[in-house]
Amino acid sequence: MADHVCRTRVVLEIVGDKWALLIVRMLRDGPRRFTELKREIEGISQRMLTVTLRDLERDGILTRTVHNVMPPHVSYELTAMGRTLREATAPLLEWSVEHLAKIEKARADYDAR
Template identity: 45%
Template sequence: MQDGTFSPPGHPLETWTRGDVFSAACPTRQLLDRIADKWSTLILIVLGDGPLRFNALKNRIDGVSQKMLSQTLKSLERDGLVSRSVVPTVPVSVTYAITPLGRTLMAAMQPMVDWAETRMGEVEAAQAGYDRRSSDPY
């Protein structure tokens, strides 16, 4: 992407400045780093099926620690991709849901998920071929 100003169709701002995603300081790159994180992706996919409580999310996403799940949910909430609802029960009940903005991201991510699921055999074959070639001493 190059620097420049343009007005995307339907964008609420009159102008929008594009950054340089190759720069570590670029806000777009920082957002891409967050949403491309494996936990963010998995959380959004799971919440795409409907709201869940914290423990249900933790149980559904194998391998995520409580700390990492909490940090990722806070980041997704801060970015407006996930909402957090607190119900004053005993104990307090907290539910997470994907927001309308998060749904637009899921619409972009779903083709990548579909690609990964349908191409896994080809990727595994490529990996096996690479491993065979890499282990060959000649």
């Protein structure tokens, strides 16, 4: 397969993942705590959030900071590269909100066949 497509596929392992896209979107306005992310991303399990955050940290998309205060907590923040990823995902997220109704109609038509 063309190298170009193969490389795209490798990275799509990262960005073509709905939880990763949602986390990147949630961090667009600044650092957030684990508990905030868990609460705001409906349907994500504790384990999936932990694994996805670690993978995004490993990929250089976000940083993890431990705050030794009372009570101690951990926050996550987009890196410069993470911010460019967020910009690159914005059109897709906007598309998704704009086309949700059309997709739901297409599904109803398909199921009624």
